[in-house]
Amino acid sequence: MKEKLKGLLAGIIFRLIALLTLGQISPILSACVIIERDGQILLVDRSDGMGYTIPGGIVHYRETLEECVRREASEETGYDIAITGLIGVYSAVDRDPRFRAVSIAYRGHITGGTQHDSGEGKACWREPEAVLGHMAFDCEHMLKDYLSGRQSLS
Template sequence: MARLDYLDDPNAPEPNSIAIAVSAFVQDSAGRILMIRRSDNDRYSIPGGQLELGETLTQTVARELREETGIEVEVTGLIGIYSNPRHVIAYDDGEVRQEFSICFRARPLGGRLRTSSESKEVLWAEPERLDALNIHPSIRLRITHALADRPQPYYT
């Protein structure tokens, strides 16, 4: 399924749904950031996905990272809650979702990098090389907040 993100766009379609999503900022011992290149929009992102019934948010983080990247993680903190109503995501099936994502900090426990149906590339990216990647501003904001190591979680 293809997706198109709209941020502060007066021509964006009206949202017709909202879903609980998580993402995770993960760094290895060298300070590199775990990134994926999404299959649905070809942009680079920190990994994440939608909460499923019967899961806790941290279980969702662990499952999504394992599925999308092959890396096992442990959640270690909260970076922020992102619910900007001016960020909507349009899918090719007609769903237009208002952003609602909870971003966690996690540490890698093991596993091997691998792609999935949702990630056409998985990599450890040096923070100074992020500007060379096509990253949506909403994801860039989460990365910026994570790298700043803010004392309190961000929320909107």
Template sequence: MARIDHYNSPDAPAANSVVPSTTAVVTDEDGRILLVHRVDNGLWALPGGGMELGESIEDCAIREVREETGLDVEIAGLIGVYTNPHHVIQYSDGEVRQQFSLCYATRLLGGTLAHDDESTDLQWVHPNDIQGLKMHPSMRLRIDHYLAGEPTPYLG
């Protein structure tokens, strides 16, 4: 299913749903960040997705990382809460979702790197090389907040 991210756009359609979701920063021993190249919008992003009934938001982050990357992680901390009502995601099925996402820092436990059908590629990227990638501003914001290493989570 295709999607269009509307970010602070006056022409954005009105949201008709809210789905709690997560993104996760997964790093390797060299400090590189794992990114997925998404099928639905062609952009690089942190692994993540929508919460399912019966799971906690932390379990959602762990599950999404495993599904999208093949890796096992544990939650190491909260980077931020992202609820900008002017960031809506328009899907080809008519859903227009208001952003509601928590971004977590993780610790890599193991697994075998493999992408699923939601992405075309996975890549470990050094933080200095991220600026050159085609990425939505909301993903850059999360990565910037992670790299800033603030003692308290971003709220916004």
């Protein structure tokens, strides 16, 4: 419930700022990482009931995209990760129903750590076929791009 409330409040605040600036505000930047192990994908089963997401989140003001990905993966799943490549840039206007956001999706692998859950939700490993149709935001688009091996700019 806490995560759902945080998302709702963030959306309201962002829309208010967009209104006050007459739409002259940049989208929020986020980044995520897809990690595969034994045919399963590391995901977060969101605590707000929106479905499964790829580990990731909003880039802080004083961090790089790559630092964000490593921080968010660790916070949400307990794993330390290394980035191994780019999957794509996702900028559809309606990609996140809470606020206007652009996301950069990377591929990576685990370098250490121990799996744990977070306030965001439960870290889990799932086969792609089991989660398609049950993913939040445009994570399904990202996962399909990863599985096809193509790089996306959408």
